[in-house]
Amino acid sequence: MSVDANTDATSGAGVEGRDDVLLRVRDLDAGYGDLQILTDVDMDVFDGEYVTIVGPNGAGKSTTMKSVFGLTAHMGGTVRFKDGDITGRRPEDIIHVGIGYVPQNDNIFPTLTVEENLEMGAYILDEVPQDAMEAVYERFPILRERKDQKAGTMSGGQQQMLAMGRALMLDPDLLLLDEPSAGLAPDLVEEMFDKIDEINEAGTAVLMVEQNAKEALRRCDRGYVLANGQNRYMDTGTALLEDEQVRQDFLGG
Template structure:
């Protein structure tokens, strides 16, 4: 990291990176950086245990779940301080699956995401990742388990350059993985062009690409994306969704919160609809798009 970044900036950046760092799949196999990161969590089970499934775009108490669940959430109660937001939430993400959470404002969508990443008050239930309980763990512990998180707001370090932001994404490693930075530059060419530019001077779309690029520095098994299209110009929204598709195609499981429900459901494997902090519907994205009640209540008819 350049000498221009102050010690205070580095300290604050390290704390925030602990909440946001993730790992990226490169083409043709994993990079040395991702192998190093993965070696820190070899103790994990290869796959999660099985469970009960739930059906269709109907009331979702027992949602249809993949047999190879990577993330398994059961009876989750969580919130902020003493304020409970989520009640008995069930959710699953299979290995390599693309899952979207939609619902009205205030439904608790982002709270689910933050709860998985250890950023809320845990009040009950279980969160398992690759067969191990992770509820109650701090974010800096969870990134070692192979989960990465890109928040909707404050998702770049504005005073740092593009390259310095990427370096912070690999802060848990002893050395900056140059080969992984090249992987990110190949995926997001604009970041290579703007390598020395301060993140705070970038456009909204460029900042989102930087946040995702940093999130991919440690090659996560599961990538959490909170409103990735928020604030983007209309002509950039499709590009952003296309990039997420390619990340998932490379083998990374994706759990995404998105207000652009029609677009998100049209691309994902499965979708969850949350209402008032509780499960309402779950099914394949296509089935939810075609469900009359879901369309009427949540998709504008």
């Protein structure tokens, strides 16, 4: 049976005793303005791990992601990254510690070229790292082909790859992905997931929010199920897929 909301976030999913925690969220309360969305949310991501957050609409999935990146009103709890406290810090500060974030919407500069978008991903550096640019082009060959094209004229799938590529320009230790398959044609969804697998296999930890829950859980190391802004279940992706209660309540049977 998958771990329920009353159990510590690292219990029962093959992570006991690990000391390589990268991101640790504890008792997080957060929201927008005076509206509280999250209540006592716990979450961990270990070095090189692939973690997915699933749950119904309005569960607080994207709010959790945004809270890690400093985009919500912090109301309680802590967020730690690589042994440093980043609770309530601004996104422009969080980028510096090694976290990249790809929002669901408005995640490219449509009037800039592909290459100019990638250069913007390294705006905090004095010079654009050409080795990072080349690594992005190798991972997403279509971006090299379209490097002089205005980003807003590309397909949705290509724009999503560009958004991920831009976030990778600083070689983050943790990549936050908010609904990367949203709005993509069905034949492009698998390709997008394959690219995320490749990023993770190359050593970048991934924390992803995804409505395509079954496919996301098939691919990830561990998953968290949120409902009404609170932890409901946590376990390996495979265990959550096989849990009858989780399937009935959150995965459509």
